[in-house]
Amino acid sequence: MSKITGFGTYAPEKIVDNHYFEKLIDTNDEWIVTRTGIKTRRVAAEGELTSDMSVKAVENLVSKSGNDVKDVEFIVVCTTSPDQTMPNTASRIQDKLGIESAGCIDIYAACAGFVYGLQIAHGFINSGVYKKVLVVGAEALSRITDFTDRTSCILFGDGAGAAIVEPSEEEHFLAFNSGTESELGHDLYLTRQNKIINGKEAITNGKIVQNGRTVFKWAVGSIPNKIRELVAQANLTLDDIDFIVPHSANLRILEGISKDLNFPMEKIPESVTDHGNTSSASIPLAIEKEVAKGTIKPGMTVLMIGFGGGLTFAGTIVKWS
Ligand code: COA
Numbered sequence: 001m002s003k004i005t006g007f008g009t010y011a012p013e014k015i016v017d018n019h020y021f022e023k024l025i026d027t028n029d030e031w032i033v034t035r036t037g038i039k040t041r042r043v044a045a046e047g048e049l050t051s052d053m054s055v056k057a058v059e060n061l062v063s064k065s066g067n068d069v070k071d072v073e074f075i076v077v078c079t080t081s082p083d084q085t086m087p088n089t090a091s092r093i094q095d096k097l098g099i100e101s102a103g104c105i106d107i108y109a110a111c112a113g114f115v116y117g118l119q120i121a122h123g124f125i126n127s128g129v130y131k132k133v134l135v136v137g138a139e140a141l142s143r144i145t146d147f148t149d150r151t152s153c154i155l156f157g158d159g160a161g162a163a164i165v166e167p168s169e170e171e172h173f174l175a176f177n178s179g180t181e182s183e184l185g186h187d188l189y190l191t192r193q194n195k196i197i198n199g200k201e202a203i204t205n206g207k208i209v210q211n212g213r214t215v216f217k218w219a220v221g222s223i224p225n226k227i228r229e230l231v232a233q234a235n236l237t238l239d240d241i242d243f244i245v246p247h248s249a250n251l252r253i254l255e256g257i258s259k260d261l262n263f264p265m266e267k268i269p270e271s272v273t274d275h276g277n278t279s280s281a282s283i284p285l286a287i288e289k290e291v292a293k294g295t296i297k298p299g300m301t302v303l304m305i306g307f308g309g310g311l312t313f314a315g316t317i318v319k320w321s
């Protein structure tokens with residue numbers, strides 16, 4: 001049995017508001033706020049890497065939980081914007097934190113990454129393979145954003161979240177699910193080499209390419225049912241869930257989920273207004289906001305569901321600790 005024993009986040013200092021984009025592309029603050037809910041996003045400083053932001057999130061975790069990370073046995077980093085492909089970002093974090101020897105992997109599951117990371121950690125702990133797993137969701141999306149594409153560049157931001165998962169006398173992970181609609185892979189991708197995805201011609205500029213409308217429809221159309229499945233799997237009802245934390249992609253997506261489930265927006269934490277879409281960091285940043293306010297407290301039942309490029313999703317229900 002396992003639980004989260006430490007939790008922390010980091011957002012870079014630099015704040016970019018919507019007016020910044022008015023100078024770059026044909027857009028305006030009102031369009032961005034109305035269509036996405038985004039007011040600002042944070043952008044990594046020059047030379048500030050995904051691993052640097054991850055380390056800051058772990059330091060925040062340590063300062064709040066007192067959890068010593070020197071004995072972490074395995075590090076899972078969930079990112080689509082790694083420092084580099086090899087060596088992986090997890091190994092950079094190990095080095096920067098002075099952890100002596102841990103297994104290190106990066107996983108690429110886009111905005112669903114953090115929840116996939118928790119699933120992996122839970123599996124390792126419950127199978128007895130490891131006793132302490134560090135899960136990091138971190139992104140420097142500003143480095144892979146196409147600032148000439150007005151339909152996507154206004155969306156993204158940078159940040160990081162971290163959690164430690166360890167054995168527990170009581171199971172705090174009440175359910176998991178995941179799945180992928182791979183035929184929609186061409187609708188949200190980052191590519192450098194492959195010219196064809198799903199049999200269709202792909203752009204190869206190393207930036208994020210997305211068909212926003214398709215992704216929007218998929219998220220609003222399918223995520224509410226994935227949430228219902230998860231709740232049923234845990235033998236709970238929606239009334240038992242204190243907070244639903246979907247990936248903070250767009251406030252309208254969260255409103256669509258709220259409406260479909262008849263679940264109040266006040267119980268759907270978000271990070272998109274202040275941070276933009278930070279992919280695998282968005283769920284931790286949304287949770288952090290509520291933890292800081294004291295609204296998410298130990299013992300509460302929190303459902304997290306990430307979704308994005310793949311198109312893939314992963315959900316879990318956690319008894320917050
Ligand atoms: N500023 C002003 N106008 C813009 C614009 C911008 N930044 N981007 C697009 N437009 C225009 C379009 O060109 C279109 O004009 P047209 O009607 O003359 O063709 C109009 O606004 C509406 O475009 P549309 O694509 O229908 O807008 P939308 O309501 O779907 O909003 C997104 C666009 C990208 C905000 C929205 O589709 C979205 O958020 N999708 C999900 C993206 C996402 O969350 N991805 C990550 C998931 S993990």
